[in-house]
Amino acid sequence: MKINDVILRTVTKTVVFIILTLGIYLFFAGHHAPGGGFIGGLVLASGIVLLYLAYDIETVHKGMPFDFKKVAALGVLLATGTAIGSLFFDAPFLTQTHSYINVPIFGKMGFSTVTIFEAGVALTVVGVVVTIILSISEDE
Amino acid sequence: MVTVLIAILLPFVCAALIPLLYRRLRRVAHLGWFVLSVPFILFLLLARYIPQIAEGKTFIHTYEWIPSFNINFTTYLDGLSMIFGLLITGVGSLVILYSIFYLSTKESLHHFYCYLLLFMGAMLGVVFSDNLMVLYTFWELTSVSSFLLIAFWHHRKASRAGARKAMTITVFGGLSMLAGFLMLYVASGTFSIREIVADVEVIRDHTLFIPALILILIGAFTKSAQFPFHIWLPDAMEAPTPVSAYLHSATMVKAGIYLVARFSPVFGGEAVWFWLVSVIGLVTLFWGSFNAVRQTDLKALLAFSTVSQLGLIMSLFGLGSVAHYYGYAADTVLYTQASFAALFHLINHSTFKGALFMMVGIVDHEVGTRDIRRLGGLMALMPITFTIAVIGGFSMAGLPPFNGFLSKEMFFAAALTIRNVEAFSISDLGLLFPIVAWVASIFTFVYCMILISRTFFGKLQLDKLDKKPHEAPLGMLLSPIILCVFVVGIFFFPNVLGHYILDPAMASIYPAFPSASELTPHIHAWHGINAELLMTVGVIIIGIILFKTLKSWKPLYRIFPQRYTFNMYYNRLIEFGENSSAKLTNRYMTGNLTHYFVYIYVFFVALIAGYFIWSDAIAFNFAKDSAVESYELILVFVMMFAAVWIIFAKGRVTAMLLNGVLGYSIAFFFVIFRAPDLALTQLVVESVTTALFLLCFKYLPDLMPEASRKKMKWSKVIISIFVGATVTLVGLAVVHFDRFEPVATYFNDSYKLAGGSNIVNTILGDFRAFDTMLEVVVLLIAGLGVYTLTKLKPRKEETDHENQ
Numbered sequence: 001m002k003i004n005d006v007i008l009r010t011v012t013k014t015v016v017f018i019i020l021t022l023g024i025y026l027f028f029a030g031h032h033a034p035g036g037g038f039i040g041g042l043v044l045a046s047g048i049v050l051l052y053l054a055y056d057i058e059t060v061h062k063g064m065p066f067d068f069k070k071v072a073a074l075g076v077l078l079a080t081g082t083a084i085g086s087l088f089f090d091a092p093f094l095t096q097t098h099s100y101i102n103v104p105i106f107g108k109m110g111f112s113t114v115t116i117f118e119a120g121v122a123l124t125v126v127g128v129v130v131t132i133i134l135s136i137s138e139d140e
Numbered sequence: 141m142v143t144v145l146i147a148i149l150l151p152f153v154c155a156a157l158i159p160l161l162y163r164r165l166r167r168v169a170h171l172g173w174f175v176l177s178v179p180f181i182l183f184l185l186l187a188r189y190i191p192q193i194a195e196g197k198t199f200i201h202t203y204e205w206i207p208s209f210n211i212n213f214t215t216y217l218d219g220l221s222m223i224f225g226l227l228i229t230g231v232g233s234l235v236i237l238y239s240i241f242y243l244s245t246k247e248s249l250h251h252f253y254c255y256l257l258l259f260m261g262a263m264l265g266v267v268f269s270d271n272l273m274v275l276y277t278f279w280e281l282t283s284v285s286s287f288l289l290i291a292f293w294h295h296r297k298a299s300r301a302g303a304r305k306a307m308t309i310t311v312f313g314g315l316s317m318l319a320g321f322l323m324l325y326v327a328s329g330t331f332s333i334r335e336i337v338a339d340v341e342v343i344r345d346h347t348l349f350i351p352a353l354i355l356i357l358i359g360a361f362t363k364s365a366q367f368p369f370h371i372w373l374p375d376a377m378e379a380p381t382p383v384s385a386y387l388h389s390a391t392m393v394k395a396g397i398y399l400v401a402r403f404s405p406v407f408g409g410e411a412v413w414f415w416l417v418s419v420i421g422l423v424t425l426f427w428g429s430f431n432a433v434r435q436t437d438l439k440a441l442l443a444f445s446t447v448s449q450l451g452l453i454m455s456l457f458g459l460g461s462v463a464h465y466y467g468y469a470a471d472t473v474l475y476t477q478a479s480f481a482a483l484f485h486l487i488n489h490s491t492f493k494g495a496l497f498m499m500v501g502i503v504d505h506e507v508g509t510r511d512i513r514r515l516g517g518l519m520a521l522m523p524i525t526f527t528i529a530v531i532g533g534f535s536m537a538g539l540p541p542f543n544g545f546l547s548k549e550m551f552f553a554a555a556l557t558i559r560n561v562e563a564f565s566i567s568d569l570g571l572l573f574p575i576v577a578w579v580a581s582i583f584t585f586v587y588c589m590i591l592i593s594r595t596f597f598g599k600l601q602l603d604k605l606d607k608k609p610h611e612a613p614l615g616m617l618l619s620p621i622i623l624c625v626f627v628v629g630i631f632f633f634p635n636v637l638g639h640y641i642l643d644p645a646m647a648s649i650y651p652a653f654p655s656a657s658e659l660t661p662h663i664h665a666w667h668g669i670n671a672e673l674l675m676t677v678g679v680i681i682i683g684i685i686l687f688k689t690l691k692s693w694k695p696l697y698r699i700f701p702q703r704y705t706f707n708m709y710y711n712r713l714i715e716f717g718e719n720s721s722a723k724l725t726n727r728y729m730t731g732n733l734t735h736y737f738v739y740i741y742v743f744f745v746a747l748i749a750g751y752f753i754w755s756d757a758i759a760f761n762f763a764k765d766s767a768v769e770s771y772e773l774i775l776v777f778v779m780m781f782a783a784v785w786i787i788f789a790k791g792r793v794t795a796m797l798l799n800g801v802l803g804y805s806i807a808f809f810f811v812i813f814r815a816p817d818l819a820l821t822q823l824v825v826e827s828v829t830t831a832l833f834l835l836c837f838k839y840l841p842d843l844m845p846e847a848s849r850k851k852m853k854w855s856k857v858i859i860s861i862f863v864g865a866t867v868t869l870v871g872l873a874v875v876h877f878d879r880f881e882p883v884a885t886y887f888n889d890s891y892k893l894a895g896g897s898n899i900v901n902t903i904l905g906d907f908r909a910f911d912t913m914l915e916v917v918v919l920l921i922a923g924l925g926v927y928t929l930t931k932l933k934p935r936k937e938e939t940d941h942e943n944q
Contacts, residue, residue, distance in 0.1 A: 016406045026820070029903045030271050031895075031897075031898060031901060032275075032896060034816040034820060034898065035901070036822065036898070036901040036904060037904075037905070038818070039817070045828065046824055046827055046828050046831075049828065049831055053831070062449055063495060068247060069923070069924065069927060072920050072924075073920065075916065075920070076916055076917055079912075079913050079917075083909070083910075094913065096906050098158065098896065110895065112896070112907060114894070114895075114896070114901075115591075115904040117909065118901075118905055119365075121904075124916045124919055124920055125919065127920075128920060128923030129828060129918050130922075131924075131927055132344060132922075132923055132926045133831065133835060135927045135930045136926070136930060137835050
């Protein structure tokens with residue numbers, strides 16, 4: 001029996017964009033408002049999982065040809081890399097720094113190394129969640 | 141001293157480069173040529189310092205590593221470490237040159253050379269480190285790389301078993317050595333060997349001094365394959381021959397001897413040290429040579445001979461330690477000759493044993509077997525290999541004109557001298573030393589003759605050989621020939637070696653003695669007709685008689701029942717350990733989830749509730765609580781309803797969705813109590829886990845009504861009630877718990893300190909970033925775990941090629 005999932009697919013097409021945008025917004029908002037790497041990564045992952053639920057794996061893979069294990073590994077590399085990176089500036093392990101830079105158009109913006117660290121967290125969360133769900137669902 | 145630092149680090153750096161180079165180089169050249177450059181360069185770098193070391197200089201440099209724990213990366217180059225450094229790099233170069241021709245490019249060379257370089261770096265680290273903790277780290281690293289190299293052909297069962305045995309025994313010794321080091325630290329307050337040697341008078345009276353001595357000796361004995369720990373070395377011969385020549389005869393097994401030599405100035409004056417080192421050494425010497433005679437595999441024969449020769453060197457260091465007891469005086473200098481002979485034989489052994497191992501490797505490679513029952517008559521076919529065997533074998537047997545003769549004579553002299561020592565009540569047993577030494581030397585002579593004659597004389601048995609024998613290529617012969625040149629060269633010019641290499645090493649072993657050059661005797665090949673020479677003549681005569689009558693007395697070996705060998709005891713010990721731990725584990729790991737939950741919850745209740753009651757922390761104060769609103773009550777009822785319904789749910793999906801109701805209600809609570817971060821996280825986590833559970837449930841059977849006994853059911857009810865009560869009570873008690881200083885004030889400064897006004901995130905990303913980082917790593921490991929468990933299951937049709 002073939003399940004009719006037209007409604008799910010149509011809704012997914014629109015909703016996924018909202019979810020992914022929300023995820024990215026949450027990621028950047030994290031410094032001063034609710035959000036952050038973990039939650040941002042989770043929202044992104046749930047959006048991707050929704051895509052996998054609505055469409056089959058091959059179709060989604062065509063649009064996002066990532067190996068999510070590598071995404072997770074890249075995340076861990078970023079997180080530990082920023083931690084070790086501070087050693088090269090003669091600062092203790094995991095020292096974070098931040099400053100404000102004037103960027104044309106956007107005006108004064110805050111930049112922080114925490115963002116890189118949090119990006120690592122987010123990528124790991126996305127990678128691991130998608131890897132787990134994919135490997136369980138593909139298991140015969 | 142950058143040279144020493146380079147010497148330790150270069151092998152590690154090159155080992156890391158090998159995976160990158162391997163792909164590019166594979167088609168162009170044998171990877172070994174690149175690897176060969178490492179020890180060769182290091183050998184030249186170290187050799188440049190020989191003249192300065194010979195003048196009595198030492199080089200020390202400290203790089204601060206963990207100064208708060210007194211652990212510094214201190215490199216120390218003196219006479220003793222110079223000998224080992226030259227051996228490691230020199231023999232290393234020759235072995236790698238040899239391995240280029242021994243191993244074909246079809247083998248996984250990148251693994252082989254990566255492990256070999258790891259070993260080289262670790263071994264150089266052992267001999268150049270002054271800090272005990274750093275030394276220990278490198279020490280264990282040599283065990284690990286030896287394990288990897290023994291198991292290089294890991295499709296063979298014997299290789300894996302040998303590797304495991306070597307690892308178990310040497311790491312056991314390493315751990316006890318670590319305990320000994322820590323005791324020394326307690327006694328002396330420093331990890332630096334030089335400082336310990338300097339304060340030895342103070343440390344000697346400490347109660348932990350003797351325990352530390354024994355534990356460190358266990359480490360040295362296991363590593364140097366001393367009786368009864370020698371059983372790992374013959375099994376380690378499963379490794380490729382270059383590895384046996386390098387690790388298991390020339391370098392790694394001498395790490396224990398290095399340790400004994402290094403600690404001689406600390407423990408040397410103790411009777412326990414003298415008796416343990418010299419007696420265990422002598423027993424090993426005898427037992428190894430006695431057992432070597434009955435071996436039929438050439439490599440096993442060489443393994444037992446290595447065991448025996450290591451025992452010889454060890455016992456010499458034991459005999460030499462008497463000089464520490466007496467201190468410096470004109471007549472006690474005589475006793476230091478034993479240590480001198482030990483150092484001399486250490487180098488000689490590396491030359492002739494290296495050549496012999498390579499010779500056996502050539503025979504194995506070109507003829508296809510190492511079994512002396514199938515070999516014979518190869519002299520005419522492999523003349524150069526034969527010459528190598530004769531030079532190496534005669535040197536090992538202690539015949540002139542080879543270097544083994546010189547050191548063996550010195551060994552006899554030292555054993556004879558010790559008869560006259562009054563200290564440690566030696567004089568009663570003094571006569572035993574030369575007798576055991578002499579008897580062991582006879583067996584040594586016999587197995588050397590077996591090695592040479594069974595391989596090269598007699599009848600050629602072509603029908604028993606897999607290949608048609610022929611002489612090896614020049615490249616393979618080059619390394620053993622170079623070693624043979626040393627074997628002969630050292631015999632004719634021993635005093636060059638004595639002055640430049642041995643003399644400064646004596647200064648390291650006897651730092652309290654004023655002049656090292658006085659401790660260095662002038663080595664003569666001919667010293668008149670004396671007791672030592674007569675002993676050697678006796679060894680040759682009786683050795684030849686025993687060799688000729690080998691058939692008639694070989695059945696003697698069968699008198700020893702096989703049940704009582706040390707190997708048997710080792711196997712039984714391992715079997716007992718495996719069986720009893722399996723029994724214990726199977727007793728509680730029942731595979732039943734319910735049982736696991738019972739363990740977890742009982743432990744939880746016992747620990748948490750127990751602690752709260754014990755510390756009298758359960759106290760309630762409702763005075764400051766705000767009033768409960770009606771919508772909060774509604775949520776609570778929804779949650780209670782869902783929770784109770786889960787228990788009676790008939791299907792898994794129903795239970796899952798009800799669990800989701802609980803989760804979302806908690807998210808509502810977070811919203812009500814104004815915790816948007818938590819609410820968001822809870823919502824998303826709940827959604828993702830629900831999807832995940834639904835996926836998993838596809839594979840599970842329908843829920844079955846549990847057919848459990850009534851008693852079991854009631855115990856579960858009681859445990860659940862206790863868990864619920866514990867959580868509730870702890871939750872209520874914690875709200876007004878004010879014994880600790882609140883950390884909240886610290887986080888109030890989040891904007892000032894971390895530049896972010898979201899406190900939760902500054903905690904995650906800055907204040908407690910270490911936790912977050914490790915959590916991320918754990919998450920990755922968990923993900924990879926799920927992936928490997930589900931994806932990489934062994935396929936049924938794959939043949940089991942593991943146990944050949």
